[in-house]
Amino acid sequence: MSTLDKLWNKNTDKTVEVMPEETMGFIRSLWQAAQHLLTASGANILGPVLMHLDPSMALFTSGIGTLVYTGFVGVPAYMGTSFSYIATIAYIMGAPWGGQAMVAGGIIASGLVSILVGLIVAVIGYRWINILMPPVILAMVVIAIGFLLAPTAFSMAMTNLPLAVLTFGLGVIFATKFSQGSIFSALPVLLSIVIGYLVALILGAAGVMPPVDMSQVNAAPFFTLPRLIVPVFDPRAYIPMALVTFTAVVMEHLGHLKGTSSIVGRDYIPRTARSLIGDGIANALSWSGTPSVTYGENMGVFAITRVFSLKVMFLAGLLAVAAGFLGKLSPLILSIPSGVLGGAVFLLFGMIAWSGFNLLQTEKVDMSKKTNQVMIASMGTMMIAGIVIDYLRSPLSAIKPEELAAAPATVATAVKGLQAFVGALHIGTFDMPALVAVALLGIVLNLVLNWGEIVAEVRTRTQVVTQPAK
DSSP: OOHHHHHTTOOOOOSSSBOTTOOOOHHHHHHHHHHHHHHHHHHHHHHHHHHTSOHHHHHHHHHHHHHHHHHHHOOOOOEEEOGGGHHHHHHHHHSTTOOHHHHHHHHHHHHHHHHHHHHHHHHHOSHHHHHHSOHHHHHHHHHHHHHHTHHHHHHHHTTSHHHHHHHHHHHHHHHHSSOTTSHHHHSHHHHHHHHHHHHHHHHHHTTSSOOOOOHHHHHSOSBOOOOOOOOOOOHHHHHHHHHHIIIIIHHHHHHHHHHHHHHHTSOOGGGHHHHHHHHHHHHHTTTTSOOEEEOHHHHHHHHHHOBOOHHHHHHHHHHHHHHTTBTTHHHHHHTSOHHHHHHHHHHHHHHHHHHHHHHHHHTTOOTTSHHHHHHHHHHHHHHHHHHHHHHHHHHHHTOOHHHHHHSOHHHHHHHHHHHHHHGGGEETTEEOOHHHHHHHHHHHHHHHHTHHHHHHHHHHHHHHHHSOOO
């Protein structure tokens, strides 16, 4: 055994079925850690770009979150940018009153929500979450995440349709035409972006299309210190982000915990409370980057490699932290043409929606049940309305009254009607994101339509808890 391996505390020569407490050699562990970082990088880089946040800080905070979560919970996982927040954060960043400081406050609030839910679970168990938000609601929320982002993907793709089609086509080929476990099938989105970007650079240099602007990359230093943000706590930002956490992210995290249990072959469900608290702490510490959640992509790496070592995830976290010090990384990512990103996310957002439809099947949601039909139909209608509202909200709010007064009467009437429609999700100074509206509608309908079943379930659980031991 080498001196490095001794210092690393290597305790196994296994290359598969490496359990969380086991440690392979340092070099082998490093390669496994790099694979986890690379697997997470596609979404972990794309997410902050779509949120208009700093990609290098997203990598840095994902590393911090991974170190905190694995150390506190003892469950192998990688903490990366959560796509559940994209629409909400993009709206906050684009609002006249918004900005990154408010998003930072919202991220901290989101983390506190997860911690609070974890503390409640520690006291009364996790079953109440399934009662309040059954699988039909979770599935529709996941579908809404994908569909509500569709206008963003379409707008980006139309900035350069040829590049978008190329990137989309490559993503489809990599995802479907290569064997499972190959680098192409494991990283279809990331690889399609890299190739699309290289094509854009080549065609730009040849004068076929506008050149890629590399001025910010050239001006940036090679190394820099992570840029910390002073958070601002504004209810217009932290309320919708906290609601997204409660309605979508908590359920996503629980699904990942169940999935990890199945892959590793250990029951991590008893650690639900600790896992939610660890997730919340990691999220709150990500305030200068992006809100985070355990990554399903890395669960796939566990399933393929059969290496579950916590030391590997520790190294992956350190590598991500180190990436935050690379000064040229963020401007390089931000220089990727919108057309390339549009083609990639066109596929990615569709896959998010597909995973929601898949949940309806895997969770065996009874589609013949009238209450489920009503909830799916109502949440679907709200979803469609929300797509229109989120898409039109900014341009319609920019139209001034004097401009309407000077417009033809028919045009002014039509615009006022649309403004009234867009204002349907406006409560005081709070613009409710469509995703939050969809989730809240589902929760309220579930409480109303299944009230009898919910009360019976709660009474049953209460009796089990309060029944004296014999």
